[in-house]
Amino acid sequence: MKIISPIQGEVLKEINEDTYESLSKKYEAACIAQKKWKEIPLKNKTQVLEKFCELTEKHKDTLARDLTLEMGKPLKESHQELKSSRARIKFFIEQAEKYLSPGLQKDDGRTQDILELDPLGVIANISAWNYPYNIGANVWAPALLTGNAILYKPSEFATLTGLHIEKLFLEAGLPEGVFTTVVGGGAIGIALCEMPLDGYFFVGSYKTGKAIAENVSKKLVPVGLELGGNDPLYVTDEVKDLNEVVDSALEGVFYNNGQSCCAVKRIYVHKNKYEVFIHAFTEKAKALKVGNPLDESNQQGALARVSHLTYLEELIQDAQKKGAKLLAGGRRILEGSQGEDLSKGAFFEPTVLGSVTHQMRIMKEEPFGPVIGVMSVQDDAEAIRYMNDTEYGLTAAVYSSNIERAKSILKQVESGTAYINCCDRVTAYLPWNGRKHSGLRGTLSFLGFYEFVQPRGWQIRN
Numbered sequence: 001m002k003i004i005s006p007i008q009g010e011v012l013k014e015i016n017e018d019t020y021e022s023l024s025k026k027y028e029a030a031c032i033a034q035k036k037w038k039e040i041p042l043k044n045k046t047q048v049l050e051k052f053c054e055l056t057e058k059h060k061d062t063l064a065r066d067l068t069l070e071m072g073k074p075l076k077e078s079h080q081e082l083k084s085s086r087a088r089i090k091f092f093i094e095q096a097e098k099y100l101s102p103g104l105q106k107d108d109g110r111t112q113d114i115l116e117l118d119p120l121g122v123i124a125n126i127s128a129w130n131y132p133y134n135i136g137a138n139v140w141a142p143a144l145l146t147g148n149a150i151l152y153k154p155s156e157f158a159t160l161t162g163l164h165i166e167k168l169f170l171e172a173g174l175p176e177g178v179f180t181t182v183v184g185g186g187a188i189g190i191a192l193c194e195m196p197l198d199g200y201f202f203v204g205s206y207k208t209g210k211a212i213a214e215n216v217s218k219k220l221v222p223v224g225l226e227l228g229g230n231d232p233l234y235v236t237d238e239v240k241d242l243n244e245v246v247d248s249a250l251e252g253v254f255y256n257n258g259q260s261c262c263a264v265k266r267i268y269v270h271k272n273k274y275e276v277f278i279h280a281f282t283e284k285a286k287a288l289k290v291g292n293p294l295d296e297s298n299q300q301g302a303l304a305r306v307s308h309l310t311y312l313e314e315l316i317q318d319a320q321k322k323g324a325k326l327l328a329g330g331r332r333i334l335e336g337s338q339g340e341d342l343s344k345g346a347f348f349e350p351t352v353l354g355s356v357t358h359q360m361r362i363m364k365e366e367p368f369g370p371v372i373g374v375m376s377v378q379d380d381a382e383a384i385r386y387m388n389d390t391e392y393g394l395t396a397a398v399y400s401s402n403i404e405r406a407k408s409i410l411k412q413v414e415s416g417t418a419y420i421n422c423c424d425r426v427t428a429y430l431p432w433n434g435r436k437h438s439g440l441r442g443t444l445s446f447l448g449f450y451e452f453v454q455p456r457g458w459q460i461r462n
């Protein structure tokens with residue numbers, strides 16, 4: 001398998017993909033390792049995760065550089081990701097004792113009712129490339145602390161990172177076989193689904209998530225799905241500082257080149273604020289500096305896949321054909337601001353489309369790139385109708401100085417996360433879960449532990 005950088009199109013490394021045979025060996029080793037790992041006291045498990053965090057800090061320059069090289073995000077964002085993945089792991093370390101020792105529930109003098117939480121066993125974590133450390137930590141930290149072993153299949157676009165993670169876990173003292181990276185693309189993902197694992201935790205697109213859920217359904221084991229989003233943002237006519245709203249929306253749309261599950265994918269603006277908003281937003285989008293993500297003066301790097309650029313072009317053409325106005329961007333970038341050749345990379349201009357409608361694909365699909373449609377709405381009722389006009393339900397954002405008004409709007413929108421005066425952010429303290437086609441079950445918060453356990457109720461009479 002060739003690891004190709006989306007920056008210059010160069011081959012970074014060639015790696016052998018796993019085969020069905022090598023996968024079976026990894027699975028057998030994981031079964032043996034898990035039986036020992038589950039018996040290790042929680043205190044020792046947390047020490048391994050603490051050490052893992054120390055190591056990601058110690059090696060941050062190499063890890064961030066490799067992440068940037070293989071998926072194109074700005075170096076600064078790779079560092080930010082490493083930092084936030086540590087914060088997530090530390091959250092689980094700090095909460096573990098409290099949530100993982102339920103114990104005695106009732107004792108009536110004759111019978112004791114005791115609740116115990118057993119691990120699921122050996123689980124698969126099949127993952128996406130856009131935030132391998134963050135979306136990975138959401139799964140590994142609670143799964144390891146609850147005594148599971150993990151077969152981790154990073155995306156084929158984040159394999160180097162996946163291999164780094166396995167190495168760091170071993171260096172942190174995790175026994176061999178407890179965390180194993182599996183190398184390959186969709187075919188190896190399918191092979192994992194066909195093995196007798198005890199649970200599946202998937203992060204990726206709705207299409208793949210649905211295929212995995214169907215594939216493993218016969219096994220009747222837990223399947224967690226964190227899928228795509230078509231996240232709306234609504235600016236009401238009651239905002240204190242429209243400039244701040246523009247800056248916040250701009251980051252929500254273009255951070256990581258729009259390749260975040262919770263990136264803002266559609267903007268609705270109350271008609272009284274539309275003209276001012278669209279003007280300021282477009283000017284700021286045009287001013288974003290795009291180029292080699294290793295050069296820290298660039299705000300946007302490459303997308304992860306060159307092939308995705310064709311999809312973005314199709315969305316833009318579809319919108320323009322149906323009457324949208326191209327206000328900024330719209331094309332591939334072949335040359336950087338300092339004249340450097342970017343023609344072999346996956347670079348795309350930050351793109352803003354005005355006069356959009358819900359007949360256009362840009363407002364209905366997940367662009368997963370630096371392309372946004374902005375639409376004027378008459379009132380809150382119309383905004384709510386459009387916000388709900390999607391198959392997805394991951395996040396939704398409303399900007400208003402009237403918090404009660406914003407809450408009332410968001411309560412009528414189907415989404416797992418509701419943002420007021422902020423967007424495109426994740427906190428370890430709240431569950432990360434999507435409604436409709438955005439997912440099933442979820443990770444993070446104290447609830448995130450319970451995705452990886454099966455309860456046993458002891459009823460003991462002495």
Ligand code: NAD
Pocket residue numbers: 126127128129130131135153154155156184185186187188189190193203204205206207208209211212226227228229260261262366368394432434438439
């Ligand atoms: P993808 O669905 O193409 O691939 C995800 C993983 O599934 C990869 O490891 C891939 O090799 C594997 N895979 C592909 N086909 C498979 C099959 N048939 N069986 C088993 N495994 C298979 O998604 P992607 O392009 O890597 O990621 C982008 C998507 O992920 C977007 O939709 C994004 O919104 C979503 N995402 C969601 C979250 C969340 O928390 N909800 C977070 C990050 C990304």
